[in-house]
Amino acid sequence: MRIAYLDCSTGISGDMTLAALIDAxxxxxLIRSGIDSIQLDDVRLECQSxxxxxxxxxxxxxxxxxxxxxxxxxDIEALLDRADRITESQKTLAREIFLAVARxxxxxxxxxxxxxxxxxxxxxxxIVDIVGAAIGFDLLGADIVVCSPIPTGHGQIHIDHxxxxxxxxxxxxLLKGIPLVDVPIEAExxxxxxxxIVKTLADQFGPLPEMTIETIGYGAGTMDFPQRANxxxxxxxxxxxxxxxxxxxxxxxxxxxxxxxxxxxxxxRLVEAGALDVYSVAAQMKKDRPxxxxxxxxxxxxxxxxxxxxxxxxxxFGIRRHTIERSLRLREATTVQTPWGTVAGKRGWRxxxxxxxxxxxxxxxxxxxxxxxxxxxxxxxxxxxFVSNPQLKPxxxxxxxxxxxxxDHSHGHDHDHDHDHDHDHDQN
Numbered sequence: 001m002r003i004a005y006l007d008c009s010t011g012i013s014g015d016m017t018l019a020a021l022i023d024a025x026x027x028x029x030l031i032r033s034g035i036d037s038i039q040l041d042d043v044r045l046e047c048q049s050x051x052x053x054x055x056x057x058x059x060x061x062x063x064x065x066x067x068x069x070x071x072x073x074x075d076i077e078a079l080l081d082r083a084d085r086i087t088e089s090q091k092t093l094a095r096e097i098f099l100a101v102a103r104x105x106x107x108x109x110x111x112x113x114x115x116x117x118x119x120x121x122x123x124x125x126x127i128v129d130i131v132g133a134a135i136g137f138d139l140l141g142a143d144i145v146v147c148s149p150i151p152t153g154h155g156q157i158h159i160d161h162x163x164x165x166x167x168x169x170x171x172x173x174l175l176k177g178i179p180l181v182d183v184p185i186e187a188e189x190x191x192x193x194x195x196x197i198v199k200t201l202a203d204q205f206g207p208l209p210e211m212t213i214e215t216i217g218y219g220a221g222t223m224d225f226p227q228r229a230n231x232x233x234x235x236x237x238x239x240x241x242x243x244x245x246x247x248x249x250x251x252x253x254x255x256x257x258x259x260x261x262x263x264x265x266x267x268x269r270l271v272e273a274g275a276l277d278v279y280s281v282a283a284q285m286k287k288d289r290p291x292x293x294x295x296x297x298x299x300x301x302x303x304x305x306x307x308x309x310x311x312x313x314x315x316x317f318g319i320r321r322h323t324i325e326r327s328l329r330l331r332e333a334t335t336v337q338t339p340w341g342t343v344a345g346k347r348g349w350r351x352x353x354x355x356x357x358x359x360x361x362x363x364x365x366x367x368x369x370x371x372x373x374x375x376x377x378x379x380x381x382x383x384x385x386f387v388s389n390p391q392l393k394p395x396x397x398x399x400x401x402x403x404x405x406x407x408d409h410s411h412g413h414d415h416d417h418d419h420d421h422d423h424d425h426d427q428n
Contacts (some may be wrong), residue, residue, distance in 0.1 A: 035128055
């Protein structure tokens with residue numbers, strides 16, 4: 001399990017995020033190639049090593065001619081559509097970030113996603129930061145992104161609509177549901193671009209998780225603060241595996257216009273593609289229509305394949321995505337003897353806990369049918385055979401190697417994606 005952890009001790013902005021990705025080893029030439037393909041005239045990405053509070057870091061700057069355009073979502077879509085050196089997964093991620101912004105701005109200004117105009121996020125430097133960050137995170141290949149609580153800063157700033165208090169309205173809208181922390185600095189520490197990136201990418205919030213660190217990227221902000229290095233740190237590494245826990249993806253979509261046969265067919269395809277579990281729950285949808293919530297649990301490496309099947313088979317317009325940690329009961333296959341023959345099954349255990357045995361239905365049903373005895377008698381005999389066999393003891397837990405399991409317990413969280421506003425530039 002590859003983890004990316006964002007340490008936002010002095011906030012987060014688009015340029016800091018892009019700089020941290022490059023400093024962590026993402027190929028800057030691939031990022032530049034993707035940015036060039038959106039065909040913004042006379043735009044280039046410059047990168048240099050700087051010192052912040054005595055620490056070396058990478059700083060990026062978008063060099064571009066003066067511009068006065070206020071773009072909307074259709075303009076952004078047109079830029080992404082013509083980019084022939086950005087992959088579809090990178091375009092999708094960039095769109096999600098821009099949509100987070102559009103939702104927030106639409107909410108703040110009482111407009112719609114289609115009609116609202118981006119201010120700061122429509123500026124060239126912010127477009128480059130978002131597209132570059134989408135390319136960078138895709139190349140980074142993290143299975144899960146964890147983020148520290150976010151400081152917003154204090155004071156007042158000037159935006160297109162006048163003077164307002166930090167956090168600005170759009171940034172505050174984006175930060176709904178995200179844990180904040182007070183850092184006593186009179187400045188805008190988290191910009192709308194940074195908030196949109198966190199809103200879209202972060203699966204969890206909290207302290208640095210248990211992980212083996214491979215590399216750390218340092219992204220420098222533009223401002224200098226007394227007694228604090230204005231840096232965004234990006235930790236990249238592998239999860240410290242426990243055999244009794246793992247991480248899975250929970251994918252959910254609401255459906256009110258899909259027949260039961262289609263959902264059943266989709267379920268079959270999803271299981272064949274590696275889904276650990278697929279289930280649906282009845283729900284009351286908008287306009288009082290009956291519908292279902294279709295949920296899929298899968299391993300992170302299968303997420304893109306599973307999402308493609310959901311989009312293709314259900315015609316849904318959106319999928320909620322969560323990365324969650326599970327507690328597991330370890331298990332292994334075994335067999336037991338009954339008066340009517342051998343029954344296969346799984347035995348499960350946790351450290352310090354009681355063992356259990358689950359017989360396989362097919363074996364029990366076959367023996368019950370052949371012998372002409374009730375199915376429950378075969379079940380009981382199989383469990384009794386397991387309990388009475390002293391040789392069936394669980395092996396010692398190997399804590400040095402991760403294990404994959406087929407069990408699933410799921411709970412998830414959801415992030416809405418919103419946004420607003422305008423500052424002179426997206427730099428912290």
